[in-house]
Amino acid sequence: MSATDARTEVRHWWGQRWLDALDATGAGAARAVRRGHGLARRGTVQDLALTAGSITASASDDRGTRARVELVWPEPDDAAWTRAIEALSGQLRYTAALLDGALPEELAEDIEAAGVDLVPDLTVLTVRCSCEERGPICRHVAAVVVAAAVQVDRDPGLLFELRGRSRDELLHRARQGSASPEQPDLDLTVGLEVARGDLEAIELHPAPSDDPAALLRHLGPPPGVDDPEPLEALVERAAETAWRLAAGAGSQAADQELLLTELRAQRTASADSIASALGRDVDEVRDALDRLFEAGEVLRTGSGERARYRAAAS
Numbered sequence: 146m147s148a149t150d151a152r153t154e155v156r157h158w159w160g161q162r163w164l165d166a167l168d169a170t171g172a173g174a175a176r177a178v179r180r181g182h183g184l185a186r187r188g189t190v191q192d193l194a195l196t197a198g199s200i201t202a203s204a205s206d207d208r209g210t211r212a213r214v215e216l217v218w219p220e221p222d223d224a225a226w227t228r229a230i231e232a233l234s235g236q237l238r239y240t241a242a243l244l245d246g247a248l249p250e251e252l253a254e255d256i257e258a259a260g261v262d263l264v265p266d267l268t269v270l271t272v273r274c275s276c277e278e279r280g281p282i283c284r285h286v287a288a289v290v291v292a293a294a295v296q297v298d299r300d301p302g303l304l305f306e307l308r309g310r311s312r313d314e315l316l317h318r319a320r321q322g323s324a325s326p327e328q329p330d331l332d333l334t335v336g337l338e339v340a341r342g343d344l345e346a347i348e349l350h351p352a353p354s355d356d357p358a359a360l361l362r363h364l365g366p367p368p369g370v371d372d373p374e375p376l377e378a379l380v381e382r383a384a385e386t387a388w389r390l391a392a393g394a395g396s397q398a399a400d401q402e403l404l405l406t407e408l409r410a411q412r413t414a415s416a417d418s419i420a421s422a423l424g425r426d427v428d429e430v431r432d433a434l435d436r437l438f439e440a441g442e443v444l445r446t447g448s449g450e451r452a453r454y455r456a457a458a459s
Contacts, residue, residue: 154186154294154295154298155295157247157298157301159253159263159301160295160297162264163265163297163298164294166266166267166290167290167291167294168266169266170268173280174280174281174287177278177280177282177283177284180206180284180288181283181284181287181289181290182290184204184205184206184285185291185295186291188412189288190202190288190289191203191204193289195293195296195303195306197220197306197307198218198307198309199216199217200214200218200290200293200380201215202214202292202293204284204285206276206284208393210276212274212276212283213274213277214272214273214275214285214288215272215273215274216270216271216288216290217271217273218308221260221262222399225259225261226261226309227258228260229259229261229323230315230319231259233316234319239252241249241303243312243315243316244359246300246301246302246356248301250276263304267290271288273340300355313362357380358377361376361377361408362371362377365421401433401436401437403423403424404430405443405456407419407422408443408454408456409456412455413454413455414454415450415451415452415454416434416440418453431452438454441457442456443455443456
């Protein structure tokens, strides 16, 4: 399988740059990179964890031998993060994009110019793998990098966590910084595009929010509210209800698509892990997955509570 095939797993420029960094390891690693793409596409990467300064996971090869992989990426110093936060607090559109789960290239360029790299240079990372392959990198490391690229493509906030800061922390500190007289004025310019023609002809692609309470946390507790957590829970329940109402007669189809999206993200999952990720009742999720299995939308191994599911090839 070629690297191009694996690139269909990423949709955004920041995920693409991670795959480009893998290709940049050189001709000596080309074979391992190609095999790593294949292993990642077959779902052999497990226990992937992106934490401050490191990526860990395990990956099995074609013989079923599992290797443990660790990539160590030193975190930027506080001075670099201070400069990065200043860049963030100076642009309201950056904050809006992060709240919407996106990462503008201009913001990434500003953050990287401040000294916080968001894409690893694999040739300078500390790379450990329990296998005995030799070369710049092995197939297991390549598979883990591809799997990590898919994860950060889905959630660019993981890039900041990997570098030692959470997205919410950055937004909070940027909001504090923007109120300081030493900080530059916020750019309040909002670009508007005028829709011409038949508005009903415009295609809409609604999707449930991954974090409905993000804006509430960013703005801070409303006046008179000491504990915002109950309010955040109300916002999340209201968002879920709004999504179901918006789906109308197609609510079951919307629920099924939501399940399939999460299942594709986890590659192979149990009803428990899907329910936990979506905040849903596990019995309802299991029944929905079984219906999708009967419809040929998902594949299943095992039965009952031990059943494992994966999305059927589209």
